[in-house]
Amino acid sequence: METEAIFRNFQPLLFSLAYNMLGSIMDAEDCVQETLLRWEDALKQEEKEAIHSPRSYLCAIATNWCLDHLRKAHVKRETSLSNWLPEPVVRTNLEEQVEIAETLSIAVLRLLEQLTPLERAVFLLRQVFDYEYAEIARMVGKSEHSCRQIIYRARQHLASKRPRYPVSKELHEQFLQRCLQATSQGDMQALLDLLAEDVTLYCDGGELRWPMPLHGSSDVARYLLAINEKVSRETEWSWKLATVNGAPGMLVHAYGRIDAVISCELREGRIQEIDLIVRPDNLQHLQQESIWWGSVY
Incomplete structure (x- = not known):
């Protein structure tokens, strides 16, 4: 697969990951653009052979960009957490297929905002995007054991605050x-x-x-x-x-x-x-x- 085609194939996934991490459409688009630039830069430096999984490589770039962005904004977001809500992804055509891989509800994104940036990243990579713990550990620079502990705490935090039974x-x-x-x-x-x-x-x-x-x-x-x-x-x-x-x-x-x-x-x-x-x-x-x-x- 051509390198541009590879990126286009994973672009919805990257946007989804960034949006669910940041709660902002504009910031998510910036993340996707920066991921593309870093992807192109890696290919120019002949690192292509070292990239065994383009999906994991691109998601790692996007995840770390989001972590850096959230850490810089952490104090500001923390002070306004009581009335923080994400920028909504809206489709006015109810039959239209959403073009991104996964979009968490407003309520869940609000809950995830209570986690640290690292906890949020690990939770999303495991629970939403189904990465193995070994892959997540490599992406965020933590041990598999630490990632499992993070997931356990996040699940406990969210379990009591989410509806148990989905409605039609x-x-x-x-x-x-x-x-x-x-x-x-x-x-x-x-x-x-x-x-x-x-x-x-x-x-x-x-x-x-x-x-x-x-x-x-x-x-x-x-x-x-x-x-x-x-x-x-x-x-x-x-x-x-x-x-x-x-x-x-x-x-x-x-x-x-x-x-x-x-x-x-x-x-x-x-x-x-x-x-x-x-x-x-x-x-x-x-x-x-x-x-x-x-x-x-």
């Missing part, structure tokens, strides 16, 4: 629509019927200065109704179903732009978590897309 796409979409409808109609009781008592809402910004995250159905419902009241007073708004990080989600259009991306997690027939992405920097990549908007509430 249809049910997921239904809950999202019912939640938006209840919010738009100012129906407090309908919202409470949809939300788990211990529901948590995460939001990365906005003009309503409520402390984040919000816990409990009453506080979350009041917050959603407060947002609706403010926006409805100032402008018309509409929503559209979309695929957000591989799962059903919604785009909210207000003030002449995409004003929010919403995703949620369900557990035992109720909404357990709502992730509300409103920070302009996280939505900038969506503003150029041509999107049809349906009913206005």
Whole structure:
């Protein structure tokens, strides 16, 4: 296989790895570009014969680029962890095939942000991309034993915070629509019927200065109704179903732009978590897309 064809073949994988590590589309694209440059440089220096597995070689470059990037940004990200949410990967055509190898949900990326950069890298390489421990150890410069310990700790950390039973796409979409409808109609009781008592809402910004995250159905419902009241007073708004990080989600259009991306997690027939992405920097990549908007509430 030609060297350019090799890189093109693994480009979706590299983007997926970088995005799941960094939570940023722009940074992931920068990582892929830098990986290409280093790949080309290695070939120019006649290291081709030493590259036994292009997949592992390229992923090692991308992983270490991401580790360096995360370590530089660690202090800044740590101070804003309470309201950090990733830049969403959105598909407005619900039938469209995602062109990247794997995209973790908003909720899982938020959880992974609580891990150290090294823990995050090892977890993704093993759990998402199915590398053997020996390969992971070589990539990150640690022993196999250390990598196994890292995986064990990460699994324990995530196990209690993720839904045990997946729900169907249809049910997921239904809950999202019912939640938006209840919010738009100012129906407090309908919202409470949809939300788990211990529901948590995460939001990365906005003009309503409520402390984040919000816990409990009453506080979350009041917050959603407060947002609706403010926006409805100032402008018309509409929503559209979309695929957000591989799962059903919604785009909210207000003030002449995409004003929010919403995703949620369900557990035992109720909404357990709502992730509300409103920070302009996280939505900038969506503003150029041509999107049809349906009913206005």
